[in-house]
Amino acid sequence: MKALGRQYEERKQYLEHVKQRIKELEKNIEEIDVRHYSWEMFHKDKDNTAQMQKVERERRSLQENQEMIVKLRKENMEMAERKLELQRQVEKYSVYKDVMEKVLPQTQFKDVEELAGNLENLLCTRDKLLEKRKQVEEQTDQKKQTLQALKDQHHLMLLQKNNELSQLQAKLDKARTESRTLEKKWDHIQETAAKKVVELGQIKMAVVNLYEQTGGVVGAEGVDISDTDIQLNQIQFYMKDLNDIVKQYQMSLLEKNSDRRKQKT
Template identity: 25%
Template sequence: MTSNLANVEEYFRVNMEKKLFIKVPEQEDHDLTPATKLLEKRREMLEVENGLNQQKEEFAMKIESLAQRREELARKETQLKESLMKFDKFLKENDAKRTRAIKKSHEERKTREQKEVEILNLRENMGKLSSKKDRQLKNVDTNLAYQRYLESVLENVEEFGEVKDIIGRFDTLAATNAELLDRAREAQDRTEKDRMAFLHSTEEKNTTILNYNNDIAKLQTKLEELQFRSAKWQSECDQTMNNATQKSLLLGQIKMATNNLFNLVKSHLNNRLNTTNDTLVQLDKIQQFILDLSAITADMEGRLQGQPI
């Protein structure tokens, strides 16, 4: 905006200089009077002012035109933005429509494939039903012979009044036969179960007997081993008893000898020792006596050796 004003001022300044700078021939200046010159100057000033006003009007018109153009450009810019927004919205809607169309196409193709499978299944079922229909028609044709036979039975047998009586009697007999077959099957099943139970029991008893025989064989082997050990231990016991008898005899002899020595010591000490049957005590007394006797003997020998001959 500031640049435009500077350009406008420069424009007016240049035009004013052009208007004010009027070159008049020198001869004419000398011929004109001052009043004429003043009028001429006023005329020129008026022309300049009119030119200036005209230029101002033109400039104002140009400014207005520029403002209108600017408003038009702003309006067109707004319209262009709106058009762009609408176009962007249009593109997005087209993308959404295209996505929905693709999804719908996939769904329709999937539905079509499912329908084709259903059609194939229905055709197959229709073929099966057609075959079943043909079989049933054949059965009807076959059963017509039975119907004619039953009608001939009614003509010859007075027991039944209608065909349904014969069918009812047949159903009764068939039910009775089925019940008997079930009973026979159940009896056969029970017999088979009893037989299997007997075989199982027999097998278990045989296994038990075999286990008992194995245990008996093991016990017999163990008994023989124990008998062998018992004989060995009896021999060792006899040997030990013999050794014990010999040791007892030796011990008796030792006790007798000890008792005799104790009595000798006792008599030597003039019966100052207490009587006892404990061999250890006797040995202790004998040992003490021997030690005392040895000490006395040694003392006497020492004294004898110390005396002059």
């Protein structure tokens, strides 16, 4: 309201100046018109060239002054409209002034201007706080969006890891099953191998017994006890000789039986 009052006084003074200027220009126009009419009396004068030039200059000045008058009148109208607008604003805000004058005794301020300045500072502080709050809310929203994006990314990564974990668990179960199968096979192989070792030992002992029964000697004076090939060869030769002896014996029996039949016949 104080600023509007100062602006109103400035416009009022400028308007008075414009009115005074308009009066001066109108007076100059009248003087130029009088000079113009007096110029007719000297129209036939031989030395009127300078006077004509002067009148022409005055005529141009008159035209310029008329244009200036039109411009100033336009400005005057604009200033009048501005004056009315300022008066309406003063009347509009005068209500607040009355309210502040009534409130002033209940405050610690000296006058209305100081109270208005304090209110203006409070409003400015409120605007700054609102702007700061808006910035904080925007930052909070941005942080929430960033946090939500991180949560979504973490959730997606967790799903991927769970999927990989399920695949690895399936592979582990399969590997354990295969491991148990292989362990069973290995146990069977070890058990079979142990049986085979026992059987092989028994066979070797049997071969040694057969070898000794064929007349072979085992030990330092004969064949090594672990040299089964030589022992088997000796047994094979012995079996072959024995087989030949049995065949010869059988043939001799057949011949004797044949001779007996012939003698009976």
